Amino acid sequence: MKFAAILMMALQCFPAGAQQEAKTQVNRTPWHVALDASVEQEHVAFLSHGTRLSGTLYYPSGQHPGTAIVVLHGASSPSQDLPLYEHLKQILPPLGVAVFMYDRRSGEGQYDFQVLAEDGLAARNALTANPHVDGARIGYWGISQGGWLALAAAAIDPKAAFAISVSAPMTTPDVQMNFAVENILRIHGYGPEEIATALHARRAVDDYLRGRLDRASAERALNAARQRPWFPLIYMDDTVGSPETSSWLKQMRFDPMTKLDKVSAPVLMLYGQDDPWVPVRLSIDRLDKHPNVQAVVVAGADHTMMLGVDPKDQVDPKFFPKEAPNAPAYFALLAAWLTQRGFAD
Numbered sequence: 001m002k003f004a005a006i007l008m009m010a011l012q013c014f015p016a017g018a019q020q021e022a023k024t025q026v027n028r029t030p031w032h033v034a035l036d037a038s039v040e041q042e043h044v045a046f047l048s049h050g051t052r053l054s055g056t057l058y059y060p061s062g063q064h065p066g067t068a069i070v071v072l073h074g075a076s077s078p079s080q081d082l083p084l085y086e087h088l089k090q091i092l093p094p095l096g097v098a099v100f101m102y103d104r105r106s107g108e109g110q111y112d113f114q115v116l117a118e119d120g121l122a123a124r125n126a127l128t129a130n131p132h133v134d135g136a137r138i139g140y141w142g143i144s145q146g147g148w149l150a151l152a153a154a155a156i157d158p159k160a161a162f163a164i165s166v167s168a169p170m171t172t173p174d175v176q177m178n179f180a181v182e183n184i185l186r187i188h189g190y191g192p193e194e195i196a197t198a199l200h201a202r203r204a205v206d207d208y209l210r211g212r213l214d215r216a217s218a219e220r221a222l223n224a225a226r227q228r229p230w231f232p233l234i235y236m237d238d239t240v241g242s243p244e245t246s247s248w249l250k251q252m253r254f255d256p257m258t259k260l261d262k263v264s265a266p267v268l269m270l271y272g273q274d275d276p277w278v279p280v281r282l283s284i285d286r287l288d289k290h291p292n293v294q295a296v297v298v299a300g301a302d303h304t305m306m307l308g309v310d311p312k313d314q315v316d317p318k319f320f321p322k323e324a325p326n327a328p329a330y331f332a333l334l335a336a337w338l339t340q341r342g343f344a345d
Helices: 002-012 016-024 083-091 113-127 145-156 173-187 192-210 215-226 247-252 256-260 280-287 317-322 328-340
Strands: 039-048 051-060 066-072 097-102 133-143 163-166 267-272 293-298
Touching: 039 097, 039 113, 051 066, 051 113, 066 083, 066 113, 066 145, 083 097, 083 328, 097 113, 113 133, 113 145, 133 145, 145 163, 145 256, 145 267, 163 328, 173 192, 173 247, 192 215, 192 247, 267 280, 267 328, 280 293, 293 328
Parallel strands: 066 097, 066 133, 133 163, 163 267, 267 293
Antiparallel strands: 039 051, 051 097
């Protein structure tokens, strides 16, 4: 019954803007009722590595200091006002959980996972003195690459109350991207031979950057792939690059398992059953031995916890700004996990 009640509450919450409008709008229907509590918002700015970052804290009005979540971004979703994050401020403040969303840094440091995780920690520290937040009950939520960052932030934050990681592969980025590229080409109708050529090119360049392969061999593999019509689909540069300056090499060195091993707070990890971007089975297998981790696969959901999205849209960057979770099971799991652990009302 608790799960059902939480789900009904989650699905019926109004966006913050709609709540404010409802308070000031003339009641035009006799069946309209006022909400017992509204969601308020406050601008919060903070410094991290000399860069000023800013965002918005959404919190339930009239509440004593309570739980707060710092939201960490997916690689393709750097802005706090994207539909991808809207559900958090709709669902969580009515459950007594404040949500802090800020714009991800751009320029220097935007591809450095350690810097991005430290941005999350700086955001958390900025909330500790806020009268609407209990400094002992601040956790992290992230999706996709942001799911990695949620774990990385919790790993360096001894006071982290929890971490929630959505659709974060528990593999290094190169393994994850090879899995994704194979699926992208398959979705676009390419066969085994073309897929093998694409993966050979990606692995050859990766091996060169790591010092395992000579540059000439990597260039031959890249040249073979560059001539194919699917080349724009496989997330490769036109040149092999340099190990000294490659941001991709820095990313490949990131192993999320090493971050998870340092997290002492409870962790919830959620995956979509039909996610073409993440090797879910491999990720779940690697998580089996972590006692503080609860991992759940959401039936029918894709990478951003959406149902019924065409596979071509799922892998099309033009669709990314439209992504917004709509799987009821995801909403229920998120709210129930926080409630069971005493973080939500």
